[in-house]
Structures are given as structure tokens and as C-alpha cells.
Amino acid sequence: MSELTYGQVDRDILRAMEAPGRLYYIVFLLNLLVLAWGAFAWRYQIVHGMGVSGLTHPVMWAIYITNFVFWVGIAHSGTLISAILYLFRVRWRAGVYRTAEAVTVFALFTAGLFPLIHLGRPWFFYWLLPYPQLGGLWVNFRSPLVWDVFAVMTYMIISMLFFFTGLVPDVAVVRNRTRGWRHRLYAFLAQGWQGTDRQWRHYKAAYLFLAALATPLVISVHSVVSWDFAQSIVAGWHSTIFAPYFVAGAIHSGLAMVITLLIPLRRIFRLNAYVTQSHLENLAKLIILTGLIVGYAYIVETYIAWYSNNVPEWQRFTFQVTGEYAIPFWIMILFNSLVPLLFFVKRIRTSTPWLFGIAILINIGMWTERFVIIVTGLAHEYDPYSWGLYFPTWVDISITLGSFAWFFFWFLLFAKLLPVVSIAEVKEELPPPMKTVGDEA
Amino acid sequence: MTRPSTGIVGSFRYLDTLLAAIARLRQAGYRDLQALSPVPHHAIDEALHKPASPVRVFTLIGCLLGAVTGFVLTIATSLHYPLITSGKPIVSIPPFLIIVFELTILFGGLLTLGGMLLNARLPQVHTVPAYDPRFSEDRFGLWVRCAVTDFDAVARLLESAEAEGVHRVEK
Numbered sequence: 030m031s032e033l034t035y036g037q038v039d040r041d042i043l044r045a046m047e048a049p050g051r052l053y054y055i056v057f058l059l060n061l062l063v064l065a066w067g068a069f070a071w072r073y074q075i076v077h078g079m080g081v082s083g084l085t086h087p088v089m090w091a092i093y094i095t096n097f098v099f100w101v102g103i104a105h106s107g108t109l110i111s112a113i114l115y116l117f118r119v120r121w122r123a124g125v126y127r128t129a130e131a132v133t134v135f136a137l138f139t140a141g142l143f144p145l146i147h148l149g150r151p152w153f154f155y156w157l158l159p160y161p162q163l164g165g166l167w168v169n170f171r172s173p174l175v176w177d178v179f180a181v182m183t184y185m186i187i188s189m190l191f192f193f194t195g196l197v198p199d200v201a202v203v204r205n206r207t208r209g210w211r212h213r214l215y216a217f218l219a220q221g222w223q224g225t226d227r228q229w230r231h232y233k234a235a236y237l238f239l240a241a242l243a244t245p246l247v248i249s250v251h252s253v254v255s256w257d258f259a260q261s262i263v264a265g266w267h268s269t270i271f272a273p274y275f276v277a278g279a280i281h282s283g284l285a286m287v288i289t290l291l292i293p294l295r296r297i298f299r300l301n302a303y304v305t306q307s308h309l310e311n312l313a314k315l316i317i318l319t320g321l322i323v324g325y326a327y328i329v330e331t332y333i334a335w336y337s338n339n340v341p342e343w344q345r346f347t348f349q350v351t352g353e354y355a356i357p358f359w360i361m362i363l364f365n366s367l368v369p370l371l372f373f374v375k376r377i378r379t380s381t382p383w384l385f386g387i388a389i390l391i392n393i394g395m396w397t398e399r400f401v402i403i404v405t406g407l408a409h410e411y412d413p414y415s416w417g418l419y420f421p422t423w424v425d426i427s428i429t430l431g432s433f434a435w436f437f438f439w440f441l442l443f444a445k446l447l448p449v450v451s452i453a454e455v456k457e458e459l460p461p462p463m464k465t466v467g468d469e470a
Numbered sequence: 471m472t473r474p475s476t477g478i479v480g481s482f483r484y485l486d487t488l489l490a491a492i493a494r495l496r497q498a499g500y501r502d503l504q505a506l507s508p509v510p511h512h513a514i515d516e517a518l519h520k521p522a523s524p525v526r527v528f529t530l531i532g533c534l535l536g537a538v539t540g541f542v543l544t545i546a547t548s549l550h551y552p553l554i555t556s557g558k559p560i561v562s563i564p565p566f567l568i569i570v571f572e573l574t575i576l577f578g579g580l581l582t583l584g585g586m587l588l589n590a591r592l593p594q595v596h597t598v599p600a601y602d603p604r605f606s607e608d609r610f611g612l613w614v615r616c617a618v619t620d621f622d623a624v625a626r627l628l629e630s631a632e633a634e635g636v637h638r639v640e641k
Contacts, residue, residue, distance in 0.1 A: 035608035052492040125550045159547060167547035171558055171565045194583065198606070202508075202553040205603035220587075221594025223601045225613075226518055229510035234523035239579055246575045253568060293588070348564035375638060456509045461485040462608075464632070 033302065035462065038455050039202060042448050046203065049445050057441050061436050067431010068251035070424045071146060079149050081424045088407045088419035093147040095399040096432055100140035101181065102275070103396065105247055106283025107133025107298055108188060111195070112243035115236075121311055123454040124303045128294060129287045131193045131447075135439040136175050136286075137185045141431050144177075146428060172251070173260045180253040187246055191239050197222050197232070198453040214446075242467025251279040258402070263340040263366065265349070265406040268333065274326035281319035281365065282395035288388040290440065292381060294449060305449045306379055313378035316369050316391070323398075324366030341411050348409045349401065353418055357397045358405070473502060476640050477615040478624045479600040480633030486537050488610040492517040492629035495614060498627060506601065506611035522532065528585025536577025540570030599639040609634070 033041075074081050084091055110129040114122040145151045157178045159168045168175045199220035204215035222228065255275035258266040288309060295304040334346035349358050368390050372378040377387075404419050421429075443449070482488040488505065492514075495503060503513045544566035552560045587593065600613035612633070614624050618640065625636050 039607050159543060165551050167551055169553075169555060170544045170548060171555055171562055172567055176565070176568045179569050182573045183576040184628075186576060190579055190583050194586070198508075202606045205606055220592045221597060222592070222606075223594075223597050224506050224508060224606055225598070226505040226507070226514050226520060228592065230515060230520060231505070231523045231525050231586045231590040233510050234525040235582050238526060238529040238582045242533075242575050242579050242582070246572075249568075249571060249575075453509055461509070461511060462483060463486045464484040465486055 033459055035456050037451060042450050042452050045449055059381060062436050063434035064431055064438055067434060070427035072248055074424050079453050083419055083421045083425050087410060087415050087417045088404055090403050090407060091419045092425045092429055093143050095403055096429055097140050097143035098254055098399045099396050100136045101287045102279030102282045104133040104136040105251060105279035106287055108243050109280050110246040112240040115240045116244060120458055121308055123458050124308050124450055125291060127451045128449055131443045132287055133188045134192050135436050138439060139436045156372050173256045176253045177257055180250045184246060184250045186244055191243055194236060199448045199451060202452055212232050247309045248276055252277045263406045263410060264345045270326060270329055277319050277322035278395060281323050284312050284316050285388040285391035286382055292385045303455060309384055310378050313372045313384060317372045320366055320369030327362060327366060349405045354401060354405050357401050361398040361401050364390045365398060474615050474617050476618050477613060477635045478621060479611055479613045480628035481635045482610040485610060488612060489513055489517045491612055491628060494627055494631055500614055500616060502615040506605040506614040508606050508611040512586050525582060525585040525589060529582045532581025533574045533578035537570050540573035544569050580625045
């Protein structure tokens with residue numbers, strides 16, 4: 030990036046924010062249609078009751094909780110790239126972190142909907158929060174579901190703070206170049222930013238501390254999500270490996286999602302100088318790491334099911350591998366732990382079509398993983414009398430599709446309204462303009 | 471001592487000439503300097519002899535406050551409506567630590583933001599008179615607060631330090 034100048038950076042990144050073409054509007058409208066269909070399905074479920082979804086005894090947690098865990102997981106890689114790599118001073122993060130952070134925020138918008146969709150009476154959602162009420166009843170702080178409320182809400186607030194704080198110097202650049210309602214929007218987001226030494230000093234300090242706070246937070250959030258399962262006594266869920274297993278899986282799926290979104294983004298907005306092939310290659314290398322951890326977790330689960338000599342545990346395992354949900358199980362093994370090993374080959378991890386294809390497969394695999402964990406656990410509990418299967422209805426499927434449309438709705442708005450690459454941080458990575466060459470400060 | 475609201479702003483194309491100008495002005499006795507730049511740079515802070523940011527104190531206070539809130543919220547509400555679940559003690563510290571942890575992070579983050587806004591004097595409705603949009607793009611600015619009587623001397627100093635442009639703010 031050394032041949033770039035500050036002015037060139039402004040021009041290139043702001044070019045992505047010019048008025049969109051017809052294709053953008055077509056995609057946006059199609060996406061809105063899917064979103065509207067999903068909203069209609071949710072309305073249908075509220076009016077007619079939870080019976081219209083495929084949820085029934087014994088599988089009372091299924092595709093909605095799968096979606097919840099999946100989207101919380103997608104959020105994790107954004108914080109990894111923006112906060113953890115920031116603390117480690119990884120230079121290549123500047124080109125990709127804004128997109129990754131946007132993925133975090135929007136994935137949490139999506140994840141946050143699912144506990145509400147899963148409520149039979151969503152208008153009582155505030156019962157999840159501790160608030161003084163007439164009966165003197167409070168939430169049960171010993172319940173993992175309440176930990177989840179606190180963890181996910183904290184995560185959502187902190188990642189939004191991090192996202193908007195990171196945007197401030199960039200929107201100040203945009204503010205200076207726009208007129209009308211756009212100018213008012215960016216002036217509000219920039220909060221009067223002028224880049225004085227005082228502002229920068231406090232800003233950098235605050236950014237560092239937000240990164241330092243977000244790092245342990247991100248580890249805690251998916252651990253807490255995993256405890257929703259691990260704290261119960263369901264065979265296949267009650268396991269101490271769940272927290273690290275879920276965190277690694279979350280980052281695995283999130284990295285795949287970031288690659289899936291960055292590849293079209295850099296091509297459409299011609300940002301090849303900022304999001305380079307080596308960025309994508311580095312993400313692919315991280316995927317090798319998380320894929321190996323996930324593969325290790327699969328092996329340990331299998332081993333424990335056998336070594337524990339516990340009948341329900343082993344029965345559930347054989348059901349998972351050979352039963353009605355065997356196809357999703359083998360998809361999960363293949364896509365999450367075997368296919369990513371292809372990234373060991375340099376030719377594959379540097380080829381855009383391969384990267385894109387494998388990232389899509391990992392997305393599918395990770396969604397399937399959550400489905401397999403949740404549904405096979407409940408479908409095959411201790412008493413054979415209460416075994417049963419789950420199949421989604423049109424309502425479950427429509428709401429799931431709608432959630433993807435909801436995510437892309439926000440992402441499409443972001444791609445046109447905000448700088449998709451951090452202007453200030455890219456400039457920071459460039460050598461500052463010097464009159465005397467070779468006298469670098 | 472009241473600070474003069476008048477002053478001179480010089481714009482610079484290069485970082486090293488800006489740093490040299492800061493050193494010269496400080497040598498000539500002008501200490502009320504403010505740099506404007508598109509990117510943060512440690513060399514600017516060092517040249518201006520600015521102390522470290524106190525935002526970290528806000529973060530610490532926020533984290534402590536969050537931890538205390540977490541303990542009080544979980545313990546007090548459990549004692550207020552003592553309902554035994556799963557045979558666990560009413561005050562079960564291990565699960566409560568999760569709430570404590572989350573609130574520590576949440577309050578720490580919120581106060582960090584508050585500390586930054588307070589110290590950086592944000593939000594601001596009006597930009598300072600010295601501000602020029604180019605200082606967010608590819609130029610460095612140096613805002614020297616001084617009395618009108620000093621204008622010529624400061625302008626000469628800035629120009630001899632290779633400022634591209636010198637702009638007087640007289641109100």
C-alpha cells in the first residue's frame with residue numbers, strides 16, 4: 030500500500046459511497062421481498078400460535094435456536110478481527126476490520142430477534158430483564174438463559190460502541206464532502222470531530238480500552254451461549270468442552286462469512302488496493318486454525334461418548350451418526366473440519382473462486398452443526414418413549430430466510446452509506462508525508 | 471489568565487515540517503498550540519508535550535462500578551425473593567460471577583466512551599475557527615492562540631517553517 034497517498038485513500042474509499050446503480054436497487058428490492066415474507070411468517074406464527082412451526086414435543090428448541098447460535102457465532106469473527114488483532118497490532122487488519130465489525134453488529138441485530146421469535150408471547154419479552162414489579166419477583170440469576178440475556182445485550186452494546194467510535198474520524202471526512210440530508214447524518218455521526226491532537230489522544234486511549242474490554246467479552250459470550258446447553262443434563266449437551274468448542278466454531282463461521290462478503294465487496298467497489306489477496310489469504314490461514322480446533326472438538330466428543338461408557342450418551346451418538354439426521358451430521362464433519370484443510374494448499378487459498386466456494390460451504394456446515402447439536406440432543410433423550418423427530422414447516426423456513434434478508438438489509442445499507450474500509454486507519458498504516466526522505470519519525 | 475480567542479493557523483503538507491514548526495514556536499515562547507491532523511501520530515503528542523490521556527481512569531471506575539452493580543443486583547434480588555431452585559443456595563456466587571463479569575465490561579465500556587467524549591470535548595456543534603476540511607484529508611494544521619499584537623511575529627515564524635498557508639482568526 031506504500032504507493033498510496035492520503036488524498037488517494039479518500040478518493041478510493043469515498044468512491045464506494047457514490048449513488049448506487051440499478052443492480053443495487055434490484056438486489057435491495059428482492060431482499061426486501063424476502064424480508065417481508067419472513068415478517069409475514071412471524072406474524073402468522075404470533076396470530077396462530079407456536080403450533081404452526083415444526084416445534085413439538087420432544088424437540089422444543091430447533092431451527093430458531095439454531096439461527097440464534099449461528100448468528101451470535103457469525104458476530105464473533107468481527108470482534109476477533111477488530112479488537113483482538115488490534116491489541117496484537119496486526120497491520121493487515123486495517124483493510125478488513127470495518128466490514129468485519131459491521132458483520133458483528135448486524136449479526137447481533139439478527140441473533141437478538143430469535144429469542145423473541147421463539148417466545149410464544151413475544152410481547153412479554155421484558156420478563157427476561159430484571160426490573161422491580163409489584164409481586165417482588167426477579168429473574169433467576171442461576172439460569173443460563175438469564176446469563177445469555179446479559180451476555181448478548183452487553184455484547185451488542187459494546188460492539189455498537191466500538192463500531193461507531195471507529196467510524197467517527199471517517200465520517201468527519203465524509204461530512205466535509207456532502208450536502209443536504211447526508212451532510213446532516215454524517216455531521217451527527219461525526220459529533221463535531223476535527224482531528225485535533227486533544228481529540229486524537231483521548232480517542233486512541235478510548236479505542237484501546239474498548240478493544241481490551243471487547244476481547245474477554247467475545248470469549249465470554251459464546252461460552253455463555255454454550256452453557257445454555259451444557260448446563261442441562263441432556264446427553265450430548267452436558268459437556269465441559271462446549272465453551273471452547275463453541276467459541277472456536279463461532280470464529281470459524283464468522284471468518285467464513287467475512288470472506289463471503291469481502292470478495293464481492295472488493296470487486297464491486299474496486300478496493301483491490303485496500304482489501305488485497307494477502308488479506309484474504311490471512312483470513313484463510315485463520316480458518317485453518319479454527320477448523321482444526323473444531324475438528325478436534327468433534328473427535329473429543331466422539332471419544333467421550335465411547336469412553337464414558339454411558340448408555341444414553343452412546344445411543345445418542347449412534348443416532349447422530351446413523352439416524353434420521355445423519356446427512357446433516359456428515360455435512361457438518363465434511364464442510365467444517367475436512368474441506369477447510371484444503372487451505373493448506375497455497376494455490377487454493379490464494380484463488381478467489383476457491384476461497385469463495387469454501388467459505389460458503391463452511392457457512393452451510395456451521396449452520397448445520399448447530400442444528401445437529403440442538404435437534405439430535407432433544408430428539409433422543411433418555412426415555413425411548415419420549416423420542417421424536419423435528420421437521421421444519423414453511424413458517425420455520427420462511428423466518429430463517431427472512432433472518433438472512435434482515436442481515437443483508439443492514440449490510441446493503443452499510444455498504445452504500447458508510448465507508449466500508451477505515452479511512453483513518455489505512456492512512457495510519459501509510460508512511461506519513463515527509464519532506465526529507467528517509468527521516469521517518 | 472484568559473486565553474485569547476484570536477490566533478493564527480498554519481497548514482502543512484508534511485509531518486516533519488509540522489513537527490519542526492511546533493518546536494520553533496515552543497522555543498519562541500508560544501505554548502498554546504494545537505495540532506490538527508487526519509491521522510494520530512505519537513510524534514505530534516511528543517512535540518506538544520501533552521500528558522497521557524486520563525480516559526483509563528474512567529475505564530477503571532466504570533469496571534469497578536459494574537462489578538459492584540453486578541454483585542448487588544444478583545445478591546439483593548435473590549435475597550428479596552428467596553426461592554430455592556435445584557437445591558442451590560440462595561446466594562450462589564459462581565453463576566452470579568457471570569452477571570458480574572458482563573456488567574463489569576458493560577459499565578467499563580460505557581464510561582470509557584463517556585470519558586472520551588468529556589475529555590475530547592465532544593460532541594461539538596461548531597467546529598473551531600481554525601478547522602479546515604483539508605485537515606481531515608491530507609494536510610496538517612497548527613493552531614497558535616495568540617494576541618493580535620503577536621500576529622506578525624507568529625506568521626513570520628510559521629512561514630519560515632515552510633507552512634503552505636497561514637490564516638488569521640481575528641474574532
